[in-house]
Amino acid sequence: MSEETKQPTAEETPETQAGAEQTAEQTAQEQTEKTGKGKKKKEKEKTYTLTQQQMEAAELAAKQLESVKDQFVRLTAEYDNYRKRTAKEKDSLYQDAKADTISAFLAVYDNLERAAASEGGEDSPHKKGLEMIFTQFKDILQKQGVTEIEAQGKPFDPEKMNAVMHIDDENLGENEVAQVFQAGFMLGDKVIRHAIVQVAN
The missing domain is CATH 3.90.20.20 (GrpE nucleotide exchange factor, coiled-coil domain)
Incomplete structure (x- = not known):
């Protein structure tokens, strides 16, 4: 072999160079992580003192x-x-x-x-x-919303009806409305006019 054709040494091989770079990166990363952890610990350890x-x-x-x-x-x-x-x-x-x-x-x-x-x-x-x-x-x-009060043939309801006459009728029940003289009306639940009725005794 001539002197011009030298074989690369172990130090100069690409594999060795890549390994060396990788090791350097890992070392730098480890140091960064350690530094970060150290900072976090320092941050956690910070305390404040307040006066009275x-x-x-x-x-x-x-x-x-x-x-x-x-x-x-x-x-x-x-x-x-x-x-x-x-x-x-x-x-x-x-x-x-x-x-x-x-x-x-x-x-x-x-x-x-x-x-x-x-x-x-x-x-x-x-x-x-x-x-x-x-x-x-x-x-x-x-x-x-106005509804007529159903009175004819219904039991007398003093809250919705006014009785102006009474009649004796065996065909009707006691306090049953026999006749409606004037219709009564409600608006919703409110009575706006009472029914005027005749009630059986």
């Missing part, structure tokens, strides 16, 4: 925060109650005004009912016209 004055100020601030939170919760509850109460009052006022308005129209209902009952024969165009108007009026009341 600072402790008192912190306690006062905590008490003030608790007081403000309590006031906020109370204020929120009061507002919620106020909102519900005003909504209820508003609805109550609306229902009262609606009941008063409908009550004023019930006289028209009575007149239409009497007119439809007394007008000529079944084929009379006037009777048919009145019946159509009466039906339309009843539909309007129904759409507004």
